[in-house]
Amino acid sequence: MVRPIGALVGLGFVAALIFSLVGTIISAVSEPTPETAAHWVEEHRVEKHVSFSFDGPLGKYDRQQLQRGYQVYSEVCSACHSMKLVAFRDLEAIGFSPAQVKAIAKSKDVPSLNPDTGEPSTRKGLPSDYFPSPFPNDIAARAANNNAVPPDQSLLAKAREGGPHYIYELLTGYQEQPAELLKHFPDAKTPEGLHYNPYFPNLNLAMAPPLAADGQVTYAPGNPKPTVDQMAKDVAAFLMWAAEPKLEQRHRTGWAAVIFLLVGTGFAYFSYKGIWADKKAKRAAAA
Structure with missing residues (x-):
C-alpha cells in the first residue's frame, strides 16, 4: 500500500514540475521580458x-x-579606495627594494593610539603595516562620495566578472549619455551627481572619472607615456596582482602537475603493456 501511494506522490511532483515548465515557456513566448536600458546599452556599446x-x-x-x-x-x-589586505612589505614582490618599501611606508600615516593618553592618533607607516584607509569609517566615506562607500580594492580584480579587463573598461568607459538611449528610455537619464558609464552594470556611478586626462600621473623616464589608456592598463594590472599575488607560482605548479601526470600516464601505459604482453600472447596461442 505504501509503494503505490509513494508512486502517486512522485507522479504528482513530476506533473507539477512539467506544468510549471510548460507555463513558463508559454509565458516567455507570449509575454517576452521587456527590454531595459541596460540590455539596450549592452547590445550597442563598443567592446574594448x-x-x-x-x-x-x-x-x-x-x-x-x-x-x-x-x-x-x-x-x-588611494584618495577614495582602501587596500586593507595588502601590506607595504608586499611591494617587494613587484620589484621595489627593501629601502624603497621602507620609504613608501614612512610617507604614509597609519592609524595608531597615543601611548600616553590612549586617544586615536597616527604615526609613520612601517613595512609591516597594511595600506591605510582614506576614511576613518563608512559614515565619513559616504559623506565624501555622494552617499556611496568606495569598495576596498584588495580583491576587486577577482570579485568582478572580467577582472582586470572589466577594471580597464570601466576606467576608460566614461562618456556622455547617448541621445539614442534617452530616445528609447527617457527614464534612464543619468541622475544629477552621477556619471554615465556603459561598462558599469547600473550604467551610472557615483565615482567621477578618476583618470580624467593624459599625464595625470608622471611616470619616470623610460616608461610609456601616461595616457589615460596606459594608466588604466597599469592600475588594472596592479589590482590583479594585489588580488592574486601567487598567480605565477600557481601557473608553474599547474604545469609541473600536468607534466607529472603525462609522464606518470606514460609509465603506467608501458607497465601495462609489459605486464600483460606475455599473457595476451599465451591466450592467443591457446585460442
Missing part, C-alpha cells in the same frame, strides 16, 4: 579589447607595469 602579460596559462606579471600601476593607485585611487 585589452591584453595583459599575465593572460593565459603561461602568463607572467610585468614588474615595471605593476610599479606604474602602484603609482597610479597611490596618486589617484
Whole structure:
C-alpha cells in the first residue's frame, strides 16, 4: 500500500514540475521580458579589447607595469579606495627594494593610539603595516562620495566578472549619455551627481572619472607615456596582482602537475603493456 501511494506522490511532483515548465515557456513566448536600458546599452556599446602579460596559462606579471600601476593607485585611487589586505612589505614582490618599501611606508600615516593618553592618533607607516584607509569609517566615506562607500580594492580584480579587463573598461568607459538611449528610455537619464558609464552594470556611478586626462600621473623616464589608456592598463594590472599575488607560482605548479601526470600516464601505459604482453600472447596461442 505504501509503494503505490509513494508512486502517486512522485507522479504528482513530476506533473507539477512539467506544468510549471510548460507555463513558463508559454509565458516567455507570449509575454517576452521587456527590454531595459541596460540590455539596450549592452547590445550597442563598443567592446574594448585589452591584453595583459599575465593572460593565459603561461602568463607572467610585468614588474615595471605593476610599479606604474602602484603609482597610479597611490596618486589617484588611494584618495577614495582602501587596500586593507595588502601590506607595504608586499611591494617587494613587484620589484621595489627593501629601502624603497621602507620609504613608501614612512610617507604614509597609519592609524595608531597615543601611548600616553590612549586617544586615536597616527604615526609613520612601517613595512609591516597594511595600506591605510582614506576614511576613518563608512559614515565619513559616504559623506565624501555622494552617499556611496568606495569598495576596498584588495580583491576587486577577482570579485568582478572580467577582472582586470572589466577594471580597464570601466576606467576608460566614461562618456556622455547617448541621445539614442534617452530616445528609447527617457527614464534612464543619468541622475544629477552621477556619471554615465556603459561598462558599469547600473550604467551610472557615483565615482567621477578618476583618470580624467593624459599625464595625470608622471611616470619616470623610460616608461610609456601616461595616457589615460596606459594608466588604466597599469592600475588594472596592479589590482590583479594585489588580488592574486601567487598567480605565477600557481601557473608553474599547474604545469609541473600536468607534466607529472603525462609522464606518470606514460609509465603506467608501458607497465601495462609489459605486464600483460606475455599473457595476451599465451591466450592467443591457446585460442
